Amino acid sequence: xxxxxxxxxxxxxxxxxxxxxxxxxxxxxxxxxxxxxxxxxxxxxxxxxxxxxxxxxxxxxxxxxxxxxxxxxxxxxxxxxxxxxxxxxxxxxxxxxxxxxxxxxxxxxxxxxxxxxxxxxxxxxxxxxxxxxxxxxxxxxxxxxxxxxxxxxxxxxxxxxxxxxxxxxxxxxxxxxxxxxxxxxxxxxxxxxxxxxxxxxxxxxxxxxxxxxxxxxxxxxxxxxxxxxxxxxxxxxxxxxxxxxxxxxxxxxxxxxxxxxxxxxxxxxxxxxxxxxxxxxxxxxxxxxxxxxxxxxxxxxxxxxxxxxxxxxxxxxxxxxxxxxxxxxxxxxxxxxxxxxxxxxxxxxxxxxxxxxxxxxxxxxxxxxx
Amino acid sequence: xxxxxxxxxxxxxxxxxxxxxxxxxxxxxxxxxxxxxxxxxxxxxxxxxxxxxxxxxxxxxxxxxxxxxxxxxxxxxxxxxxxxxxxxxxxxxxxxxxxxxxxxxxxxxxxxxxxxxxxxxxxxxxxxxxxxxxxxxxxxxxxxxxxxxxxxxxxxxxxxxxxxxxxxxxxxxxxxxxxxxxxxxxxxxxxxxxxxxxxxxxxxxxxxxxxxxxxxxxxxxxxxxxxxxxxxxx
Numbered sequence: 001x002x003x004x005x006x007x008x009x010x011x012x013x014x015x016x017x018x019x020x021x022x023x024x025x026x027x028x029x030x031x032x033x034x035x036x037x038x039x040x041x042x043x044x045x046x047x048x049x050x051x052x053x054x055x056x057x058x059x060x061x062x063x064x065x066x067x068x069x070x071x072x073x074x075x076x077x078x079x080x081x082x083x084x085x086x087x088x089x090x091x092x093x094x095x096x097x098x099x100x101x102x103x104x105x106x107x108x109x110x111x112x113x114x115x116x117x118x119x120x121x122x123x124x125x126x127x128x129x130x131x132x133x134x135x136x137x138x139x140x141x142x143x144x145x146x147x148x149x150x151x152x153x154x155x156x157x158x159x160x161x162x163x164x165x166x167x168x169x170x171x172x173x174x175x176x177x178x179x180x181x182x183x184x185x186x187x188x189x190x191x192x193x194x195x196x197x198x199x200x201x202x203x204x205x206x207x208x209x210x211x212x213x214x215x216x217x218x219x220x221x222x223x224x225x226x227x228x229x230x231x232x233x234x235x236x237x238x239x240x241x242x243x244x245x246x247x248x249x250x251x252x253x254x255x256x257x258x259x260x261x262x263x264x265x266x267x268x269x270x271x272x273x274x275x276x277x278x279x280x281x282x283x284x285x286x287x288x289x290x291x292x293x294x295x296x297x298x299x300x301x302x303x304x305x306x307x308x309x310x311x312x313x314x315x316x317x318x319x320x321x322x323x324x325x326x327x328x329x330x331x332x333x334x335x336x337x338x339x340x341x342x343x344x345x346x347x348x349x350x351x352x353x354x355x356x357x358x359x360x361x362x363x364x365x366x367x368x369x370x
Numbered sequence: 371x372x373x374x375x376x377x378x379x380x381x382x383x384x385x386x387x388x389x390x391x392x393x394x395x396x397x398x399x400x401x402x403x404x405x406x407x408x409x410x411x412x413x414x415x416x417x418x419x420x421x422x423x424x425x426x427x428x429x430x431x432x433x434x435x436x437x438x439x440x441x442x443x444x445x446x447x448x449x450x451x452x453x454x455x456x457x458x459x460x461x462x463x464x465x466x467x468x469x470x471x472x473x474x475x476x477x478x479x480x481x482x483x484x485x486x487x488x489x490x491x492x493x494x495x496x497x498x499x500x501x502x503x504x505x506x507x508x509x510x511x512x513x514x515x516x517x518x519x520x521x522x523x524x525x526x527x528x529x530x531x532x533x534x535x536x537x538x539x540x541x542x543x544x545x546x547x548x549x550x551x552x553x554x555x556x557x558x559x560x561x562x563x564x565x566x567x568x569x570x571x572x573x574x575x576x577x578x579x580x581x582x583x584x585x586x587x588x589x590x591x592x593x594x595x596x597x598x599x600x601x602x603x604x
Contacts, residue, residue: 045502073501086499090517099513103504149503 001153001185003027007043007053007063016040016209017279024202025181028195028217031206031303032228037189040206041155044187046073057153069104074281079151079184079305081157083238085142087130093141094126100149100232111150118143119181120174136167140174147184153179156188160195168195174201176361193234194358197221197278217314222327224316234358236281237326243273252297252352259321262299264355275361281316284328287347288338298350300326304342307335315340319348326350381571383550384558385578391466391554392534396527397473400480403526407485428540437543440472444544445484467554468545473534480533481526488522489515497563528590535583555579 007017015037029037056065203220205212226233241255253267302321444451452458462468466577538556545552
């Protein structure tokens with residue numbers, strides 16, 4: 001799938017000027033509120049018409065103001081999951097799910113009712129009315145409804161923003177399954193580093209109506225300067241790992257990563273399962289020699305590849321640990337004292353307990369202590 | 371009880387005629403009522419305030435004036451009346467159809483108002499959601515908007531029916547008071563009050579009139595509640 005966007009649109013004082021291409025499995029449109037992400041997704045869905053520009057999906061032009069092309073939303077075959085689920089209150093869950101099928105030519109119907117119901121775990125809800133569903137259930141039904149219209153592209157506009165942490169944790173695994181098990185490309189709007197780092201293959205960063213950066217998630221999450229101020233502490237390295245084994249005695253899970261073994265609080269996942277983890281830059285300490293007599297369990301050897309000024313009196317240090325880049329955010333003073341510089345051999349130190357459900361994904365039992 | 375139901379044929383006719391006129395007025399008003407309510411709730415066009423005023427006019431004008439205006443336009447010599455009679459064979463003047471027209475016009479503002487309010491209460495974002503699922507605007511209206519405004523539709527229809535049952539001034543001005551043709555319940559009651567010894571008949575018809583109105587109101591309540599339960603909106 002390739003999504004190519006090049007548009008200009010103004011709403012009152014706000015001007016959106018965005019240009020990017022993405023071919024990712026799940027592309028995140030990321031930025032603080034008011035950055036224009038929702039406007040952008042509404043433009044792709046066809047809910048609004050851009051002042052100027054062009055949007056194409058897989059070469060099919062949806063809007064081209066110069067060529068006077070505007071495909072109305074009901075002909076775009078683009079699914080949309082809204083922040084508020086927007087289920088039809090006068091239909092049952094099953095009726096909601098079947099709605100889109102009606103309008104899909106039978107030759108293009110690839111989504112199967114049973115498969116989607118299983119994927120989202122909504123079998124027991126089919127006879128209910130939307131008013132009788134919890135927030136998390138509503139959102140799962142809304143995802144199912146969009147999928148069953150067999151869309152060519154699925155847009156999700158902050159689908160978790162109105163839910164509490166427990167409900168978010170309930171839905172995230174389903175979105176991961178959707179990303180991994182179906183072939184539908186997804187564009188996902190979010191202002192949360194945790195969601196983007198966990199779900200996205202590619203990120204487009206929006207800031208004040210402009211594209212500030214775009215690229216693979218691993219690269220973007222290292223650019224702390226791109227993150228909104230209140231989310232900056234959440235930035236850091238994103239590593240794809242596998243569950244190696246569980247350490248039952250100490251309630252830990254050992255993950256295999258290119259940088260070496262990483263110990264995190266126990267995850268409810270089978271050995272061999274892929275886990276994407278995020279190591280917050282602020283959680284990483286740097287030692288110039290292999291530390292001894294230290295409680296932290298994760299000590300990764302690597303080479304400094306970059307030293308960048310950070311926000312305030314801090315520096316960001318990128319450490320290449322056997323191909324995986326780990327980012328550390330430390331004070332100017334520490335950098336000065338340790339005389340850290342590019343090319344230096346160092347050890348990145350990460351406490352096991354600094355990992356939590358927001359950085360290791362679902363399935364975490366009660367927070368381990370110690 | 372016998373006293374109440376022991377009606378003369380003319381009185382029975384007045385009862386049946388009233389129900390027929392009110393039902394036809396209600397059903398015939400629904401399509402243009404929905405259309406105008408949609409236009410007023412969602413349309414953005416020049417002259418919207420004027421149109422809104424025109425729709426509400428029968429509510430403000432003395433019924434006699436409305437009846438007289440109908441007579442001028444839809445009477446045999448009126449422009450609309452002569453056109454319809456010539457091309458479609460539809461005659462309003464001094465016929466029960468004229469009574470239905472007068473009742474429909476008088477109840478129209480009430481119906482449009484009720485439907486318009488329910489359309490304005492519909493969450494347009496839900497309609498947009500249906501659009502992203504592939505439904506064109508006509509399907510969105512039929513499958514989302516229409517079911518969601520059903521309670522307002524029922525309320526508007528019942529209001530129009532109730533107004534028609536009670537309409538007097540415009541009807542008698544437009545189509546007069548002809549037994550078996552245009553003499554509805556209110557006209558019949560009025561006739562009774564104009565003749566000596568007509569009190570008993572007037573009272574009988576009054577009680578029947580009350581009964582019909584009550585039944586219509588209760589039916590609308592039950593219907594609206596059932597629709598509401600089906601919809602299950604919290």
